[in-house]
Amino acid sequence: MRNSNMTLSKxxxxxxxxxxxxxxxxxxxxxxxxxxxxxxxxxxxxxxGGYLGSAEVENVQGEVQKxxxxxxxxxxxxxxxWGGQLAGMVSEELELAYQIPAEQERGRYLLLFDPxxxxxxxxxxxxxxxxxxxxxKEDNSAATTQDFxxxxxNQVAAGYAIYGPSTMLVLTLGRGTHGxxxxxxxxxxxxxxxxxxxxxxxxxxxxxxxxxxFWEPPIARYIAECxxxxxxxxxxDFNMRWIASMVxxxxxxxxxxxxxMYPRDTRDPSKPxxxxxxYEANPMAMLVEQAGGWASTGRGRMLEVEPTSIHQRxxxxxxxxxxxxxxxxxxxxxxxxxxxxxxxxxxxxxxxYLDK
Ligand code: AFP
Numbered sequence: 001m002r003n004s005n006m007t008l009s010k011x012x013x014x015x016x017x018x019x020x021x022x023x024x025x026x027x028x029x030x031x032x033x034x035x036x037x038x039x040x041x042x043x044x045x046x047x048x049g050g051y052l053g054s055a056e057v058e059n060v061q062g063e064v065q066k067x068x069x070x071x072x073x074x075x076x077x078x079x080x081x082w083g084g085q086l087a088g089m090v091s092e093e094l095e096l097a098y099q100i101p102a103e104q105e106r107g108r109y110l111l112l113f114d115p116x117x118x119x120x121x122x123x124x125x126x127x128x129x130x131x132x133x134x135x136x137k138e139d140n141s142a143a144t145t146q147d148f149x150x151x152x153x154n155q156v157a158a159g160y161a162i163y164g165p166s167t168m169l170v171l172t173l174g175r176g177t178h179g180x181x182x183x184x185x186x187x188x189x190x191x192x193x194x195x196x197x198x199x200x201x202x203x204x205x206x207x208x209x210x211x212x213x214f215w216e217p218p219i220a221r222y223i224a225e226c227x228x229x230x231x232x233x234x235x236x237d238f239n240m241r242w243i244a245s246m247v248x249x250x251x252x253x254x255x256x257x258x259x260x261m262y263p264r265d266t267r268d269p270s271k272p273x274x275x276x277x278x279y280e281a282n283p284m285a286m287l288v289e290q291a292g293g294w295a296s297t298g299r300g301r302m303l304e305v306e307p308t309s310i311h312q313r314x315x316x317x318x319x320x321x322x323x324x325x326x327x328x329x330x331x332x333x334x335x336x337x338x339x340x341x342x343x344x345x346x347x348x349x350x351x352x353y354l355d356k
Contacts, residue, residue, distance in 0.1 A: 001266060002197070006186040006191035006194075007189060007191070008029075008030070008033055008169065008171075008180050008188065008189035008190075008191070009030065009188075011178070011180075011191055012026035012029060012030070013026075015173060015175070016338055022173065023112065024085045024108075024109065024283055025085070025106055025134065025136075025156060025157060025173070026083055027083055027110065028080065028083060028085040028086065028107075028109055028134065028214070029110070029134075029157065029171070030158075031079050031080045031083050031085075032076075032079075032080060032132060033169060033189055034079050034158070035075050035076045035078075035079035035080060035130075036130060036161040036167065036169055037167075037187065038075045038079065038114070038184065039068075039071075039072045039075055039076075039116070039130060039161070040161070040163050040167040040182060042068065042071060042072075042075075043068065043122070043128070043144060043163045044163075045123060046125060051068050051071060052066075052067065052068070052122060052123050059151070063085070066116070066119045066120075066122055066123075068119060068122050068140050069115065069116050069119050070092055070093065071117035071270055072116040072130065073091050073092075073093040073094070073115040073116075073268075075115070076089075076091065076113055076115050076130075077089065077098060078093070080111055081100055081101065081104065082104060083097075083107075084104070084105035084106065085107035085108075085109050085276045086100055086106065086107055086109050086110070086111055087100065087106050087107060087108055087109065087110055087137050087140055087141065087142060087143040087147070088100060088110055088111075088142065088143025088147065088148070089110070089112070089113070090110070090112040090113075090148050090278060090279065090310045091112075091113055091114070091115060092113070092114040092115065092276060092279055092280075092311075093115060095311075096145075097143055097144075097145050097148060097310065098245070098325050099142055099143070100142070106140045106141075106142065106167050108136055108137045108138065108139055108140045109134055109135070109136055109137070109142050109156075110134065110135040110136070110137060110143055110147060110148055111132060111133075111134055111161045112132065112133045112134075112135070112148060112278050112279040112283075112310075113130065113131060113132040113133070113279050114130065114131045114132075114276065114279045115130055116128055116129075116130060116247055116342075116345055117129045117130065117131050117160075117245065117247050117280065118243070118244060118245025118247060118248065120244060121243070121245050126243065126245060126248075127162055127163060127164040127243065127245055127247070127248040127251075128162075128163050128247065128248075129160050129161055129163060129245065129246070129247025129248065129251075130160060130161040130163045130247070131159075131160045131246075131247060131279060131280055131282060131284065132158065132159055132160070132164075132279065133152075133155050133157075133278065133279055133282050133283035133286070134155060134156050134157040134158065134192075135147075135148065135150055135154055135155060135156065136154075136156050145310060148278065148306070148307075148310050149304060149307040149309070149310070150189045150307065151284055151304055151305065151306060151307070152277075152281075152282035152283075152286060152302060152303035152304070152305065153301075153303045153304060154173035155171045155174075155282060155283065155286050156173070156174065157171070157172065157174070158171075158172055158282070158283035158284075158286040158287055159171040159172065159287065160247050160250070160251070160283065160284070160287070161247075161281065162218055162247050162248060162251045164181065164248065164251075166181050167181070167182040167184075168180060168182065168192075168193075168251070169182070169189050170180050170193070170196070170251065170254070170287060171287075172286055172287050172290040174286075174290065175290075176194075176195045176196075176197065176290055176291075177191030177195070177196045177254065177287050177288075177290040177291040178191060178193065178194050178195065179191075179192055179194075179196060180192065180193075181193075187334050189262055194257070196254050196255065197290045197291055197292050198253065198254050198257055198288065198291045198319065198320055198321070199256065199257035199320055200257075200292070200320055200321050200322050201257070201320060201322050201323070202257035202258045202259060202319065202320040202323055203224050203236060203237065203238050203239060203240065204239045204241060204242055204251075204253075204256075204257065204258040204259070205238055205239075205258065205259050205261070206239075206240065206242055206243075206249045206252075206253070206258060206259065206260045206261065206322075207219075207223060207240075207242065207260075207261040207262070207263075207341065208244070208262070209223070209240075209242070211265050211267065214265035214266045214267045215263060215266075216263065216264060216265070216266075216298075216331075216334070217334050217339070218298065218327065218328070218330035218331040218333070218334045218339075219261065219263045219298070219330075219333075221330050221339070222326065222327050224332055226238040226240075233271070241258070241268050246262075246275065246280060246284070248320070250284050250287070250288070250319075253288075253293075253318075253319045253320070254287065254288065254291050254293070257319070257320045258320060259317065259318070259319040259320055259323040259327070259329070260316070260317070260318050260319050261316065261317045261325060262274050262275050262316045263298060263316075263317060264297075264298065264315035270313060271313050272313055272314060273297075273313045273314045273315035273316060274313060275313060275314060275316045276311060276312065276313055276314070277302075277305060277307055277312045277313070277314040278307060278311070278312065280301055280311055280316075281295070281305075281314050281316045282302065282303065282305075284318060285301075285302035285303050285317075285318060286303065286321065288318045289303065292321065293318065293319055293320055293321050293324070294318065294319075294320075294321040294324040294325060295316070295317070295318035295319075295322050295324065296316050296317045296318070296327070296328050297314055297315045297316070297317070298315055298327060298328060298331040299328070299331050299332075299335070302314070302316070302318070
């Protein structure tokens with residue numbers, strides 16, 4: 001599978017030979033990869049780097065930023081703004097869209113990113129990641145907020161970096177999902193996982209079950225059935241994983257199958273989900289679809305959601321196709337009132353899970 005000669009640069013040169021229009025996009029992706037290497041180096045230092053702990057400020061989401069959230073955000077902006085490919089950027093860490101400095105050449109691409117996803121894990125040396133999405137404008141005029149508000153199907157590239165025992169960049173330009181591993185000796189990303197395919201079926205689910213009392217009935221039904229395993233309607237046992245780092249979760253799922261859910265819940269009616277559409281859900285949805293999986297809100301294809309704001313939250317259900325489709329079906333049946341009463345012991349008190 002591994003081709004030690006296929007660096008990210010060579011891979012992109014191949015892509016350009018198929019479509020010469022990809023030249024600027026490829027340059028931008030090289031800048032993104034350089035930012036990833038910078039972040040990876042800082043993370044690898046751990047406590048020795050002096051970067052751990054809180055920055056003691058809140059971001060636009062009302063979350064207390066870690067020092068590394070701030071540093072990673074700066075690294076991304078610094079590395080990507082000077083190449084002349086970008087019209088603007090959106091980051092989880094910035095309230096407003098970032099404008100390319102006036103003296104700087106602009107391009108027509110828009111970069112949206114979460115510089116450090118799962119940062120609550122950093123202090124404990126657990127895998128974290130970076131997620132990014134790239135859109136294209138018609139021209140290279142300065143980006144307005146409206147320019148970013150495009151459905152995920154318009155993404156021209158998407159990817160994530162996972163900072164684990166090794167650092168990997170997983171990427172799609174719309175022609176499959178491919179994984180590159182950072183060779184720390186040469187500083188190159190090497191294509192180690194070409195054309196990743198997510199197994200269609202799975203026996204593994206990922207969800208934060210501490211939120212179960214806030215779930216909607218279709219999710220409660222799905223999880224109850226998984227938990228019953230071979231004694232219930234699914235007829236086989238399931239396993240569960242929850243790392244609280246979406247990148248790590250998605251990475252495992254695209255390599256060995258599974259379903260990831262951060263569904264809508266009733267904790268805070270003003271928030272229809274926890275994850276952000278533009279720089280978390282959409283890029284992951286593109287990667288997952290390009291790997292043969294499916295990504296949904298539970299009530300529709302993620303990539304077709306019409307965005308309303310750059311920091312919009314959305315319910316996320318993604319991974320192995322058949323499982324995600326099953327969860328979509330449970331939503332459909334519930335919404336139509338045609339879901340059959342569930343006779344699991346967990347549903348003995350059906351009102352536990354269903355609207356009263
Ligand atoms: P941050 O980007 O703020 O670190 O949040 C990470 C995340 O949004 C996502 O990676 C996880 O799936 C989720 O949080 C875990 O959150 P819970 O603590 O609610 O399980």
